[in-house]
Amino acid sequence: SASNAALLARREAAVARGVASAAPVFAERAENAELWDVEGKRFIDFAGGIAVLNTGHRHPAVIAAAKAQEDRYTHTSFQVVPYEPYVALAEKLNALAPGDFAKKSLLVTTGAEAVENAVKIARAATGRPGVIAFTAGYHGRTLLTLGLTGKVSPYKRDIGPFPTDLYRLPFPSQRDGISVADSIRALEMLFLTDAQPDRVAAIILEPVLGEGGYHPAPPELWQALRTICDREGILLIADEIQAGFGRTGTWFAVEHSGVAPDLITVAKSMAGGYPIAGVIGRAEVMDAMAPGGLGGTYGGNPVACAAALAAIEAIESEGLLARSTAIGENMRARFADMGARVAPYRMWDIRGLGAMLAVEFVTDFDTATPDAALTKSVVAHALKRGLILLPCGMHGNALRIMVPLTASDAILDEGMGIFEAALADAMA
Numbered sequence: 001s002a003s004n005a006a007l008l009a010r011r012e013a014a015v016a017r018g019v020a021s022a023a024p025v026f027a028e029r030a031e032n033a034e035l036w037d038v039e040g041k042r043f044i045d046f047a048g049g050i051a052v053l054n055t056g057h058r059h060p061a062v063i064a065a066a067k068a069q070e071d072r073y074t075h076t077s078f079q080v081v082p083y084e085p086y087v088a089l090a091e092k093l094n095a096l097a098p099g100d101f102a103k104k105s106l107l108v109t110t111g112a113e114a115v116e117n118a119v120k121i122a123r124a125a126t127g128r129p130g131v132i133a134f135t136a137g138y139h140g141r142t143l144l145t146l147g148l149t150g151k152v153s154p155y156k157r158d159i160g161p162f163p164t165d166l167y168r169l170p171f172p173s174q175r176d177g178i179s180v181a182d183s184i185r186a187l188e189m190l191f192l193t194d195a196q197p198d199r200v201a202a203i204i205l206e207p208v209l210g211e212g213g214y215h216p217a218p219p220e221l222w223q224a225l226r227t228i229c230d231r232e233g234i235l236l237i238a239d240e241i242q243a244g245f246g247r248t249g250t251w252f253a254v255e256h257s258g259v260a261p262d263l264i265t266v267a268k269s270m271a272g273g274y275p276i277a278g279v280i281g282r283a284e285v286m287d288a289m290a291p292g293g294l295g296g297t298y299g300g301n302p303v304a305c306a307a308a309l310a311a312i313e314a315i316e317s318e319g320l321l322a323r324s325t326a327i328g329e330n331m332r333a334r335f336a337d338m339g340a341r342v343a344p345y346r347m348w349d350i351r352g353l354g355a356m357l358a359v360e361f362v363t364d365f366d367t368a369t370p371d372a373a374l375t376k377s378v379v380a381h382a383l384k385r386g387l388i389l390l391p392c393g394m395h396g397n398a399l400r401i402m403v404p405l406t407a408s409d410a411i412l413d414e415g416m417g418i419f420e421a422a423l424a425d426a427m428a
């Protein structure tokens with residue numbers, strides 16, 4: 001059978017350079033929080049395919065639901081012949097989403113597509129073009145979603161111009177000395193300088209910055225944005241693509257703020273490993289576009305719908321929301337202890353919500369200079385020792401925890417043990 005080295009050589013010759021892989025190993029099979037490469041080496045997976053696997057690799061109920069659906073039909077296109085699983089998933093999403101008002105949903109295939117459609121819907125509903133996003137926010141790789149994404153390298157480098165009428169606000173940041181009041185002042189200033197408020201359709205925000213470093217948006221920011229959006233007739237969009245479906249201990253991370261957004265984008269862990277995404281929103285907003293204005297050949301694929309219904313059911317029946325909170329508390333304590341013993345003054349921050357947790361590394365505590373080199377070294381040593389980790393953050397100096405919420409205590413413990421050993425290796 002193939003070796004990692006042989007496959008890497010073929011990959012380099014055949015696959016565009018722009019698509020990078022964090023781990024130089026090739027997958028052979030995976031189960032819950034474990035993965036084996038083509039050479040038989042076992043890994044614990046703390047990356048979960050970038051926050052897609054809150055219910056783990058190949059959750060038995062998800063696989064069974066997908067297989068059962070495959071035995072009936074795999075594709076009709078909902079726009080040609082509709083099918084029940086799409087409707088059932090929309091009903092489920094409408095019921096789960098926060099907000100005491102009637103909701104409707106749209107299903108698409110990827111997160112970027114969900115964000116694109118949320119913006120289209122917001123523009124149609126308001127008759128306004130503008131969209132306001134935040135620094136360090138990540139919303140996708142299409143031209144509109146890249147325009148909303150607040151990080152140049154590697155995503156936006158060399159491929160502008162982006163669509164017009166996009167604006168950016170500073171996300172509150174302890175590192176950069178930006179308070180919630182500063183962010184809101186910047187918004188009021190933006191209304192005076194560049195963005196005529198009655199020409200703004202929407203403000204989009206991640207409840208916890210994902211690629212941007214697992215920084216939770218303070219509840220007061222959501223509350224202030226809600227007030228201003230209501231005042232100006234602007235729609236508030238929560239991008240829950242990375243934070244949703246139990247990662248933070250609630251179905252949607254925005255629930256921690258008590259604010260109900262007008263539109264919510266979802267993807268990733270909604271379907272436990274199958275490509276599906278969606279927009280959930282106020283019924284009258286979602287209905288702004290005329291029939292035929294929304295869709296896509298594959299949107300809401302039936303196999304992915306069946307998988308999503310099973311993944312959501314597993315989150316409910318296995319108590320994974322409470323499990324997320326417990327994993328988060330346990331890991332927070334463990335990281336605090338590990339940082340003090342193994343990397344004194346180098347683990348600057350342990351942050352997040354529930355099991356959406358990250359640790360940030362610095363060269364020293366006084367200047368808190370980001371240490372991307374140490375972070376990279378921890379990732380490399382962890383991989384050697386059998387743990388898959390993924391960095392995040394504007395400075396590439398944070399490591400995020402996206403481990404399946406279905407992982408056993410023994411696996412979590414083993415993974416954290418490897419993390420600690422890798423950190424010790426990197427400090428040596």
Ligand code: PMP
Nearest residue numbers: 110111112138139140210241242
């Ligand atoms: N929004 C957020 C918050 C994300 O984390 C991501 C993916 N990392 C996206 C949008 C884009 O999703 P996709 O990669 O499925 O297009």
